[in-house]
Structure formats: C-alpha cells, structure tokens
Amino acid sequence: MDLEKLLSDRLAPAFAAVAGGPVDPLVRRSPRADFQSDAALALARRLGRPPRDIAAAVLAHAVLDDVGVSAEVSGPGFLNLTVADGALADLVAGLAGDARLGVPPTATPQTVVVDYSAPNVAKEMHVGHLRSTVIGDAAVRLLEWLGHRVVRVNHLGDWGTPFGMLIEHLIDLGEAEAAQNLSMGDLDTFYRAARITFDADEAFRERSRLRVVALQGGDERTRRLWRLLVTQSERYFLTVYDLLDVTLSAGDFRGESTYNDLLAGVVDDLDRRGLLVPSDGAECVFPPGFSGRDGEPLPLIVRKSDGGYGYPATDLAALRQRLGEWGATRLLYVVGLPQRQHFAMVFAVAEEAGWLNPPARAEHLGFGSILGADGRMLRSRAGESVKLVGLLEEAVARATDLARSRNPELDAGTADEIGRAVGIGAIKYADLSVDRSKDYVLDWERMLALDGNTAPYLQYAYARIRSVLRRAGTAARPDAPVVIAQPAERALAVELLGFAGVVGEVERNLEFHQLAGYLHRLATAFNAFYEHCPVLRAPDELRESRLLLAELTARTLRQGLHLLGIRTLERM
C-alpha cells in the first residue's frame, strides 16, 4: 500500500468539506512528522480565513484513527501526520507477502510505443544515442512491469541522400572489405572516407547522385548493397546493446525506409484536409503557434522541392502508423532536446490532421547533453565526438580495477562480472539520476564512488544485505511478525512503503531521477537502520522482524534497479 496515497485519500474528503470543492491535500514526507499536508495554506488564502483555522477544520472532518494515523496542526497551518508503529508494522507485513512489493499492475493497460536509440547506418553512435538508449530502456522496463503493452521502435536512420555516397564508397572499397570494417564497428572511418572522397571528387559526386536515384527507383543491385550497409551496421549496434545490457533486439529495428510506402498516403491525407501549402516548390504544413525569429510562420516541410521526402514526412508517417495500425494511445520519443521543435511541430500537424486525438497523446522525452570535465560538449582529445563503445569499455575497465584493488583476492571471472555490472550500472545511473532535460558532466570518480547518489552505492547496499541474509543461515520468514520500535526502523518502514507511490509517479512523468532518488533514500535509510539496530545479534522476535525488513529492502532495491536497467550482485 502506498502510504502517501492512503493519507491523501483520507484527507481529500475533509478538505472538500471545508472548501466546498475538491482540493489536492498535497501530502509529502516531512522533517517534523512522517508526512505533512500543506494544502490548508493556499486554501486559507482563497477563503480569506486564518490558515490554522482551516487546518483545524480539516482535522475535525478527517477520519484517520482507523488507519493508525494521528495528526496535528503545526506552524503557520501545516498538518503533521504520524503513522502509529503498529499500523506501520501491519502495512509492512502486507508488503512482505506481495511479490510486486505493493505496486499493483495498471488498471488501464495502454499500448505504448517507445521510439528510442535510433542511431544512423554507417555512422558511429554518439553520447546522445547513449542517453536515448538508456532512458528509453528504463521507460520500456517500467511500463512493461506495470502491465502496459510496450512496442520498442528503433527508428534507425537508414535512408536519405548520404546513401548514394556510402554505397559508392562501398563499391570502391570492395564488398568484403567494407562489410568487415562496418561489422567491426569502424563506422566513423568508413563514413569519413566516403565524405572526403565526396567533397574532393566531382565524378564520385555524380556517381553518388545517380546512385541515390537508383536506390529510390528500387534497382536490384543497389538495393542489395544498401542492405549490406544496413545489416552490417545493425549487427554492430547489437553488440553495443549487448555491452550496454539493454533490452533492444534485432526485431526492434524499424528504419526510416520502412515508411517509404506510406509517405504518399501522408501527403494525400494532409492535402484532402486542406493543410498542404505550396511554398518555394515544396509542400508544407504551417501548424498554428510556430514562428521563426522574424515572426514568419514556420513550415513543416512534408515534401521537398525536388519531390523527395525528408525526416519530418517520415515521422508523420510513423506516427500515423503507430496510432492507426497499432492502436497506440501513448507515443514516446526519446530524442535530444535540439529536436524539441521538430517533434512539437510533428505532433501539432498530427492533431490538425485528426490522427492524434485524446486520450491518445505523444510526448517528446527530450534530454540534455553529456559534458566533459571542462563543462563543454564531450569530445575526444582529437576534438572528435566520443565513440560510445570506448566510453563503455572505459567504464567497465575502471570498475574492474576498482573491484580488484579493493579486494585483491577476487578471481578474474568474478572481477570481470563485478566490473561489468558496476561500470555499466554507473554509466546508466549517472544518466538516469539527473533531471532529464539538464546537461550533466561525465565524472568517472563521482559516478564510480561507493558513496553518494551512485549505482555502486546502491549495488553495494544490496550486496551487503544479501551477505547479512546469508550469514543468518535461514531466509526471512514472509509471515514473521513485524516490530517497529526504533526510529531507524520506522524510517526504513516508511521508505519501503513509498515504492508504489514513486513508481506510479514515474509511470506518468518518466522522470527517472525520482526513482533513483527514492532508491538512494531507501539505501540510506537501510544503512542507518543497520547501524542502530542489530540484526543477527537481536533477540529472536526482533531478529525475525529485522531480517524481514532487510530482505524487503533488498527486494525493493533489486526491483528498482532492475527497472533502471541496472544489475545487482550477490557479492561485491
């Protein structure tokens, strides 16, 4: 049971009675009691009455004792709420028997399409793709766990004019050689070499132009060579997903080319609805509310003046297909913030066209950049964009070294396992524990530290609990009576009861730093509990209860980290 919600549900009718209409009781954790409600202050302003009077009137209406909650008016008009020890104990005992740790599956399953990762063929994945992959994977895991039908879409950049040049370069290099380079992940060298020839060689440029025409015209050999580029790149991306330990697989690639046959239909439909406006030879839609710096209305270009379709048209087609064919009611796009306007315009056009109607909605989960220690965009020494795999390998190597230096007796296999779980976990957690829209600095020392709001801190807390449970010799009994006596015990109990509330909140806003912050509070509460309340040396009844609290903490940490895509270890 979610305590915050329980309290909120109990206070809401009381507030409504006093206000004569619905009021959100604004229940939150409190430094003075277990929880507090601040809603009396705003309500008092609205009603023109003293806040403490309002708070007292709400209390007079509220039914709380049957759930073991006592309340008092405090300060300028807060309501302080304290849950009785026995009531807390009962609620925690309820969690122990629940495989889902108090988090119910959703009552209203939706079809959710998550568009994430989306690297480009024959181009190295960069840190932006890392953020997209990590955030998207967390969204997929959380929504699936709650019982939604989730469709992963890897909107691979596999189409467009650069493919003329890439295919010509492939021909010059020889198929076997090119395939070898690409599947080895030498994508940047391949792309750059193609680009250099393209810029320097007029004949190559002409061949590339003709090759684009052949590709669009469905020429068989050209198509085969294009396929080769795509499959080799996909193969390489899959090795990155494997290293990154995300749930994306080969079946999730749906490249931009998939939508080619749907593009004409998009144009027809927009035309039929009278939304298409010719502009400088191109076909555009001008969604309301978008203007450029000069105040001119901004176009979304659906068909270019050369007759070709571009990125916006593909996104319109994809959106229409996801809603229409798949019946999705929630569309998520995990793409960097520089594309904010693109998505806002695509969604606006989709609404105007009548494709996107409530309750269905589309959300751009934009994110900031990863910065280097100098506070600038992350770059390699040579000034190029940083290769993603290099970053992941460095994380694993650093974590493995740290594990070895802390524990020189570790055998190589175990050290590698720890290094991988901790290194990759640290990278993901550093990303997921900050406000999504903010930039953050990639700081190895900080993200790999065993203390602070880091993956290793949480993984270590988990491993430590597992070690306590192993030493106990028996598993915690799920029906053991729960005793809440010490302040550290009640603090831990209150945290354990907060999991459902946080998961529910993140289901709505997909702000994973809230889940990360929760797990950090939980681990911290456990560490304080472990310091003040002996577990293994406690008298029998307390011992059972404390073992159960420890086990519940471990299960919650494990589940929470799993939702973030981070592994736990039995030993560290």
Ligand code: ARG
């Ligand atoms: N391939 C694009 C890039 O690398 C991202 C695509 C995002 N998804 C989408 N539906 N537009 O920037």
